[in-house]
Amino acid sequence: xxxxxxxxxxxxxxxxxxxxxxxxxxxxxxxxxxxxxxxxxxxxxxxxxxxxxxxxxxxxxxxxxxxxxxxxxxxxxxxxxxxxxxxxxxxxxxxxxxxxxxxxxxxxxxxxxxxxxxxxxxxxxxxxxxxxxxxxxxxxxxxxxxxxxxxxxxxxxxxxxxxxxxxxxxxxxxxxxxxxxxxxxxxxxxxxxxxxxxxxxxxxxxxxxxxxxxxxxxxxxxxxxxxxxxxxxxxxxxxxxxxxxxxxxxxxxxxxxxxxxxxxxxxxxxxxxxxxxxxxxxxxxxxxxxxxxxxxxxxxxxxxxxxxxxxxxxxxxxxxxxxxxxxxxxxxxxxxxxxxxxxxxxxxxxxxxxxxxxxxxxxxxxxxxxxxxxxxxxxxxxxxxxxxxxxxxxxxxxxxxxxxxxxxxxxxxxxxxxxxxxxxxxxxxxxxxxxxxxxxxxxxxxxxxxxxxxxxxxxxxxxxxxxxxxxxxxxxxxxxxxxxxxxxxxxxxxxxxxxxxxxxxxxxxxxxxxxxxxxxxxxxxxxxxxxxxxxxxxxxxxxxxxxxxxxxxxxxxxxxxxxxxxxxxxxxxxxxxxxxxxxxxxxxxxxxxxxxxxxxxxxxxxxxxxxxxxxxxxxxxxxxxxxxxxxxxxxxxxxxxxxxxxxxxxxxxxxxxxxxxxxxxxxxxxxxxxxxxxxxxxxxxxxxxxxxxxxxxxxxxxxxxxxxxxxxxxxxxxxxxxxxxxxxxxxxxxxxxxxxxxxxxxxxxxxxxxxxxxxxxxxxxxxxxxxxxxxxxxxxxxxxxxxxxxxxxxxxxxxxxxxxxxxxxxxxxxxxxxxxxxxxxxxxxxxxxxxxxxxxxxxxxxxxxxxxxxxxxxxxxxxxxxxxxxxxxxxxxxxxxxxxxxxxxxxxxxxxxxxx
RNA sequence: GGGCGCGUAACUCAGUUGGUAGAGUGCCACCUUCACACGGUGGAAGUCACAGGUUCGAGUCCUGUCGCGCCCACCA
Numbered sequence: 001x002x003x004x005x006x007x008x009x010x011x012x013x014x015x016x017x018x019x020x021x022x023x024x025x026x027x028x029x030x031x032x033x034x035x036x037x038x039x040x041x042x043x044x045x046x047x048x049x050x051x052x053x054x055x056x057x058x059x060x061x062x063x064x065x066x067x068x069x070x071x072x073x074x075x076x077x078x079x080x081x082x083x084x085x086x087x088x089x090x091x092x093x094x095x096x097x098x099x100x101x102x103x104x105x106x107x108x109x110x111x112x113x114x115x116x117x118x119x120x121x122x123x124x125x126x127x128x129x130x131x132x133x134x135x136x137x138x139x140x141x142x143x144x145x146x147x148x149x150x151x152x153x154x155x156x157x158x159x160x161x162x163x164x165x166x167x168x169x170x171x172x173x174x175x176x177x178x179x180x181x182x183x184x185x186x187x188x189x190x191x192x193x194x195x196x197x198x199x200x201x202x203x204x205x206x207x208x209x210x211x212x213x214x215x216x217x218x219x220x221x222x223x224x225x226x227x228x229x230x231x232x233x234x235x236x237x238x239x240x241x242x243x244x245x246x247x248x249x250x251x252x253x254x255x256x257x258x259x260x261x262x263x264x265x266x267x268x269x270x271x272x273x274x275x276x277x278x279x280x281x282x283x284x285x286x287x288x289x290x291x292x293x294x295x296x297x298x299x300x301x302x303x304x305x306x307x308x309x310x311x312x313x314x315x316x317x318x319x320x321x322x323x324x325x326x327x328x329x330x331x332x333x334x335x336x337x338x339x340x341x342x343x344x345x346x347x348x349x350x351x352x353x354x355x356x357x358x359x360x361x362x363x364x365x366x367x368x369x370x371x372x373x374x375x376x377x378x379x380x381x382x383x384x385x386x387x388x389x390x391x392x393x394x395x396x397x398x399x400x401x402x403x404x405x406x407x408x409x410x411x412x413x414x415x416x417x418x419x420x421x422x423x424x425x426x427x428x429x430x431x432x433x434x435x436x437x438x439x440x441x442x443x444x445x446x447x448x449x450x451x452x453x454x455x456x457x458x459x460x461x462x463x464x465x466x467x468x469x470x471x472x473x474x475x476x477x478x479x480x481x482x483x484x485x486x487x488x489x490x491x492x493x494x495x496x497x498x499x500x501x502x503x504x505x506x507x508x509x510x511x512x513x514x515x516x517x518x519x520x521x522x523x524x525x526x527x528x529x530x531x532x533x534x535x536x537x538x539x540x541x542x543x544x545x546x547x548x549x550x551x552x553x554x555x556x557x558x559x560x561x562x563x564x565x566x567x568x569x570x571x572x573x574x575x576x577x578x579x580x581x582x583x584x585x586x587x588x589x590x591x592x593x594x595x596x597x598x599x600x601x602x603x604x605x606x607x608x609x610x611x612x613x614x615x616x617x618x619x620x621x622x623x624x625x626x627x628x629x630x631x632x633x634x635x636x637x638x639x640x641x642x643x644x645x646x647x648x649x650x651x652x653x654x655x656x657x658x659x660x661x662x663x664x665x666x667x668x669x670x671x672x673x674x675x676x677x678x679x680x681x682x683x684x685x686x687x688x689x690x691x692x693x694x695x696x697x698x699x700x701x702x703x704x705x706x707x708x709x710x711x712x713x714x715x716x717x718x719x720x721x722x723x724x725x726x727x728x729x730x731x732x733x734x735x736x737x738x739x740x741x742x743x744x745x746x747x748x749x750x751x752x753x754x755x756x757x758x759x760x761x762x763x764x765x766x767x768x769x770x771x772x773x774x775x776x777x778x779x780x781x782x783x784x785x786x787x788x789x790x791x792x793x794x795x796x797x798x799x800x801x802x803x804x805x806x807x808x809x810x811x812x813x814x815x816x817x818x819x820x821x822x823x824x825x826x827x828x829x830x831x832x833x834x835x836x837x838x839x840x841x842x843x844x845x846x847x848x849x850x851x852x853x854x855x856x857x858x859x860x861x862x863x864x865x866x867x868x869x870x871x872x873x874x875x876x877x878x879x880x881x882x883x884x885x886x887x888x889x890x891x892x893x894x895x896x897x898x899x900x
Numbered sequence: 901g902g903g904c905g906c907g908u909a910a911c912u913c914a915g916u917u918g919g920u921a922g923a924g925u926g927c928c929a930c931c932u933u934c935a936c937a938c939g940g941u942g943g944a945a946g947u948c949a950c951a952g953g954u955u956c957g958a959g960u961c962c963u964g965u966c967g968c969g970c971c972c973a974c975c976a
Contacts, residue, residue, distance in 0.1 A: 015938070222975085229976090247976060260976085293976080302976040309975060397975055443904055447972050559970080592969085594911095601969095637913080641905085643969075647912045649925045656924095659938050667935030696916095711914065715923070726935080734934095816941090823930060823942040830933035830940090860933095 004746055006672035007774050016662040016767060018627035025769050026162050034784055035167045037086040039545065047083040048552040049075060050533045050582050051168070052565070053090030053176055056153040057097040060160055062646060063601075065619050067588035069635035071556040072166045073706045074586065076762035079167065080790040086549055088172030088536050089161065090181075093150035095525035096211065096403055099464050102146050109134040110142035110463045112520070117141055122148055139463050139498075146464040150175065160619055165628050165765045167786065174535060176528050177466070182494035184535050185528040186469040190487060191540075191576055192418060198458075200416045200482055204306070204313045205457060207411040208401040209331030213461040214415050215401045215408065216524060217454045218564045222397040225407075229298060231390040232374060234259065235277035235381030237284050242382050243271065244389055246298030248396065250374065251366040252305035254281055254336070254355055257321040261301040263289040268301050278303075279387035280354045280370070280379045281338060282346040288319060307410035310453070327409045333366050335359045354379070363409070414482065416459040416468065416521070420571060424449055430570050433580045437704050438641040441559055441587045445570075448563040456568070458524045465522025469495050471502040478513040486516060490540075530568035533581045552582040554704070559587050559641065586704050589643040591616075601643075616646050629764040630654035636763040639707045657714065658767045661760065664722045665771040668749045671733045676743025678799045680732070681850040683748035685808035686725050687799045690716065690752055694791045697759050706762065713759040721752055724812045731857035751799070754780070755791045804847055811851040814838060814881045818859040821883035827891075833861035835868070837885040842872040844879060863889070 029035060037046075049071065054064060071087075079085045103109060107125035116138045122145045137145070154175065161168060174181060192198050205214045229246045232253070236242065245259065259276045261268040268287075275284040285303075292311055293302060304315050306324050315321065322342055328334045336355060339348030354373055358366045373379050374388035381387065398407045420427070427449050436442035459468070469488035472480035486502040488495045497518035501507045509515030531539075537549035551573065557565055566585060573581035590601045593616060622631050626648075633654025638644040678687055693716045697709035726749070732738060733745040754776055761768040765786060772785035782788045804810070818836060819829050836859070840848070848855070848870070856862045871884055 009935070015936095222973095245976075249976080294974090297974095298976060304976080311974095311976075399975075438905095440904060444971055447903065451972055563971085590970095639914090642913095643906090645912065647925085649912065653924055656938065660936070663936035663939085665935080670935075708914080708916090711923085715914095718923095722935090723940085730934090819941055826930060828931035828933065828941080830931080 002675050004672045004675060004750070005775060005778070007666070007669045009666045009670050012666055016658060016770070018629065018658065018766065019624075021766050021770050022163060022165070022628050025766055026165065029167070029784070029786075030170070032784070034786060035085065035087065035169045037169050037172065038084050039548065041084040043548050045082075045084050046086060046548060047075070047078040048086040048536075048549050048554075048582075049088070050536070050552040050555040050569075051088055051090065052557050053092040053174075053529065053532065054157060055092045055095075055097050056150050056157060057101055060156065060619050062616050062619060062622065063591045065160075065164060065622070065631060066591050066635045066638070066644070067556065067558060068161065068166060069164065069632045070586070070588045070638075070640070070706070071554075072164075072168075073632070073636050073762045074554065074556075074701075074704050076167055076765060076786055077701045077706070077790065079786055080758065080761065080788060082789065085167070085169070086172070086536070086552075087168050088174070089158075089166075089168045089170065090173070090532065090535065091150065091154045091157065091175040092525065092529060093146075093154065093175045094177040094465050094522075094528065096213075096460075096462060098146050098150055099142075099462060100403075102142070102149050102464075103134065105149055106145055107132075107134050108137050108142065108145060110139055111136045112139045112463065114138040114141075120144070142463055147177070150177070163623055163628055164619075165632065167765070172536065176525070176535075177464070179494050181528055181531075181535050182466045183541075184531050184539060185466045185523055186488065186493045186495065187490060187540050188527070188531055188534070188572060188576065189469060189523070190490060190493075193487065195575065197419045197575055198416060199419070200414060200459075200485070202412060202414040202482075204316075204410040204412050205415050206399070206401075206408050207329065207413065208404045208406075209327075209329070209409055210404055210406055211401065211462070212329060214413060214457050214459060215404075216457045216526075217452065218456075218526070218567065219402050220408070221400050221402040223400050224395050225398045226393065226395050227398075229392045229394050230371065230374075230388060231299065231392075232279060232303075233380065233382075233385070233387040233389055234279060234303070235282075235383075236271060237275040237277055239274075240382055241271075243268065243276075243301055244299050245301050245303050247303060247308075248394070249305070249308050249367070250370045251333070251358070251363055252308050252326070253278060253303070253370055253374075254333075254358065255305040255307075255324045255326045256281075256283065256285055256303045257306055257324055258285045258304040258315065258319060259287045259301060260290045260293050260304055260315065261287070262293040262295045263291065265293075265295050265300050271301075277346065277381040279381045280373055281351040282381055283338075283344065283351070284346065286319070286321075290315065309410070313410060323412070325412060327363060327411060329411060329413070331362055331406065331409060333358050333361050333363070350378075415457050417455040418458050418571075418575075420456050421452060421454070423571075423574070424452060426574060427567075427571060430574050430580050434570070434582065435584045437584060437586045438639075441562065441585070441641055444559065444562045445566060448567060456524075456571075458527045459521040460524055461520075462522050465525065466494075466528050467496045467498070468519040468521055468523065469493060469497065470519040471497050471505075471516045472519065474511070474513055474515050474517055476513050478511075480517050485519070526564050526568045529565055530572045533569065533573065534576070539576070550577075551580050554584045554586050555582040556586045556588065558590065560590075562587075584704065587641045589638060589641055591646050592643045594645050622651060626651035626655045627658060627766070629658045629766050632763055632765075633657060633710070636706050636710050640705060654764075657717075658764060660718070660722060661757075661764070661767050661771065664726065665753060665757075665774070667726065668753045669771075669775050671746050671749060673742050673746055674739055676740050676747060678744050678748045678751065680741050680744040680748075680854075681802055681804070681807050682728060682811055682854045683744045684800055684802035685805060685811075685851070686720070686729075687748055687751060687796055688802050688805050689720060689808050690755055691793065691796050694755060694759065694793075694795070698790070698792070701762075709759070710763050713756065717756050717760075720808070720812075721756060724815070725749075725752065725808070727858045728811055728815065728851075728854045731862070732854060748799075750775075750779075751795065755795055757785060758788055758791050761785045761788075803850065807847060807851050810844065810847045810879070811855050813879060814840075814848055814852075814855045815858050817881035817883050818855075818861070818886070821886045822888075825886070825888070827888055830860065831891070832863050832889040833859060833866055833868075834863075834887040834889055835866070835885070836861050836883060836887075837869040837871050839871040839873040839876065839882045839884045840880060841874050841876055841878065844876075844881065845870045845872055848881075 338345040338351035345351040471486040634651040700709035729745040
């Protein structure tokens with residue numbers, strides 16, 4: 001007969017040394033290749049994660065820890081199911097956030113006109129340096145600075161991820177600006193172009209005047225601003241009549257090209273077809289009707305300018321209106337001259353005099369100036385009264401670039417677009433094909449797609465990004481021919497067209513008539529990010545790998561980027577391969593901070609500590625205080641898609657759980673003896689109850705819902721395992737005179753601990769691995785718990801069903817009744833009992849008898865002279881036990897004291 | 901304006917198909933107990949936002965109202 005191998009608790013530390021264990025196990029896992037993807041195994045045995053590449057902007061916050069833990073918990077559970085895990089990590093290092101951070105950190109600005117300066121170095125800028133103008137550098141130098149800083153930032157992220165225990169296969173690491181990702185993005189461009197989905201055009205585009213770049217619809221953000229409705233009188237051509245329009249943007253008056261009213265509005269019907277005369281500039285503009293005009297808004301008649309909003313663009317196109325662009329790329333009013341073609345005026349001299357006061361001003365300053373002008377009588381288009389007739393304060397939503405500080409303008413520029421509007425139905429169908437967790441998040445995708453109003457603008461006038469693999473031929477006059485772009489060949493990629501000439505051309509022809517000119521724009525970062533599944537699968541470069549990794553299984557992400565990352569990724573997979581990019585989207589909520597005014601998101605850009613409450617500590621402090629397992633416990637407690645208010649009590653509870661696991665494990669594994677099967681009724685009933693928890697946790701994980709699984713496991717662990725079962729079987733586990741009962745208890749304790757450790761392992765990788773290594777690694781022949789089989793009915797195959805599945809709960813209830821009696825008598829639960837009378841209904845007493853010996857032992861009512869009486873009392877509730885009478889042994893004297 | 905989610909103990913949150921309201925923290929009392937005082941036992945604490953409805957029975961289903969958050973639309 002074999003005996004259990006035991007541990008000697010004296011050889012273990014008093015408390016779990018989490019920091020050292022975390023470092024030791026992380027190194028062990030890296031060394032053993034535990035997290036490595038095995039390309040030899042087939043697709044159906046593989047679980048593929050399309051990990052979100054975090055934006056490497058330097059600030060790490062608790063929100064990162066939260067959502068990345070979610071993914072890792074899911075991944076670890078899948079690994080224990082025996083699946084071959086593909087879990088990569090990328091760094092989203094290109095794009096505006098990086099440029100902005102580099103500008104601030106090194107106090108530099110990119111000037112694309114400068115020449116590359118080899119050997120230029122970048123140091124963090126001191127406050128002294130910051131007080132001077134920023135250093136200018138060439139585009140290649142600027143990109144070097146970006147690369148330098150992102151490398152540092154990536155190291156900080158990597159260190160955090162490792163400590164948090166993310167079971168990433170670090171061999172699959174990438175940065176979105178690296179050669180591989182640039183190549184995939186450029187291949188995507190070539191494929192979309194070949195499929196006819198791309199076009200470039202010169203048209204009014206959403207433009208950020210600070211960042212000097214176009215932006216896409218998906219990057220818009222509405223902000224409520226205070227504004228003013230200004231009532232301005234217009235004249236009517238060949239008439240003394242006037243009418244009043246309302247506008248929030250009087251500075252666009254010089255760009256007015258038409259006036260519109262509703263077709264059913266009797267107030268202005270007589271004006272339709274005539275020409276209006278603008279005040280100040282006295283420009284005649286057509287008056288027409290449109291269903292889009294709201295009769296109730298303002299005065300019911302409005303001016304159309306190039307361009308105040310999207311509706312202006314629509315009317316401008318439909319009506320073939322004039323283009324009078326006055327807002328320049330930098331957001332200042334451009335010089336114009338009335339009296340020239342396109343700028344007709346009834347009084348060009350006066351118009352030019354007024355406009356001269358405006359030219360060069362920023363839009364906001366121009367607004368004040370125009371309003372001052374409109375208050376002057378000579379501004380009127382007709383009559384003598386000043387045209388400004390009234391002002392009303394309002395608040396209204398204004399479109400901003402989500403990263404920007406000034407309202408967006410609509411400025412005609414040349415941009416590249418990807419056609420999406422004509423494929424909405426297919427996009428919606430793909431969205432339905434994907435399973436969203438939680439399901440209601442699918443609505444966001446649907447709403448966004450249904451309301452899409454613009455094709456995807458994919459070009460950005462920035463520097464640190466992926467280049468277009470495009471050049472344009474120059475005609476004999478040196479003008480670029482945009483309609484027939486020269487494309488790179490796939491073999492050339494990745495390519496920077498500003499450095500490399502197009503196929504068939506020499507560098508000497510750059511910028512020469514008859515030669516070529518590079519496209520200097522870079523891709524929208526989402527153009528690259530939307531390829532993360534293909535970046536990992538090596539789409540178009542490794543078909544075998546691609547087939548094994550695409551589509552992925554899960555896409556974990558946050559809900560605010562459903563319209564960008566999820567949407568564009570679905571669009572790309574649809575366009576390239578008529579496929580979905582992944583089978584499941586798993587959405588994490590936000591970490592929010594409570595405040596008087598409501599909940600605030602812990603923002604990536606703003607950092608924590610908003611809202612006047614105690615700031616949330618940065619991740620490394622949380623890990624120091626609560627250990628990696630404790631912090632993971634906090635994150636794993638949140639249901640998918642649900643926002644969570646950060647409360648330090650929760651990770652503190654996680655740390656407490658870790659300590660409890662440590663101590664309970666020491667106790668269980670210290671119990672030794674000959675091996676016997678689980679046979680005693682109490683042990684069988686305990687095991688049976690645990691099997692129910694296994695089923696519950698497993699079905700939760702089937703839906704990627706780790707929180708209910710953790711909750712069920714934890715509840716059982718505290719209430720049933722440590723507080724109850726350990727107490728109930730403790731005496732028998734040491735009984736020298738009952739080898740069978742003792743062996744049964746020890747087997748059940750070990751089974752319980754083994755199963756519970758494995759149920760906890762995805763959430764608490766460190767403590768579970770630590771305990772596993774003490775005994776189970778050898779016993780089960782599996783060195784790491786993270787590759788041990790996920791608990792199932794197979795673990796209980798050798799445990800016979802209990803005669804009464806509820807016997808365990810009956811025993812717990814009886815013991816609790818005795819504990820109640822001890823507490824109300826003011827004695828400790830460890831005090832031995834002389835005599836106890838336990839009352840319950842006869843049915844309960846019958847169920848108690850098979851487990852009575854364990855209950856009495858746990859209650860210390862099993863001494864040689866102890867008495868117990870079971871008293872049938874039918875008046876009690878079902879399942880209830882009551883102590884009718886109890887007397888205790890006298891308290892033994894403390895050493896040194898004399899007995900009374 | 902439309903949609904989605906949320907509203908449960910002082911705080912943070914669970915609550916499966918409708919069947920006597922739960923946990924952790926905090927609070928109170930007691931207990932040194934041979935895994936653990938980073939512990940244990942017990943206790944107090946809720947008009948399940950509000951109002952109707954369906955039902956023998958509603959935190960749960962239906963309708964409406966209020967509050968909070970988010971998504972989308974409007975943006976003259």
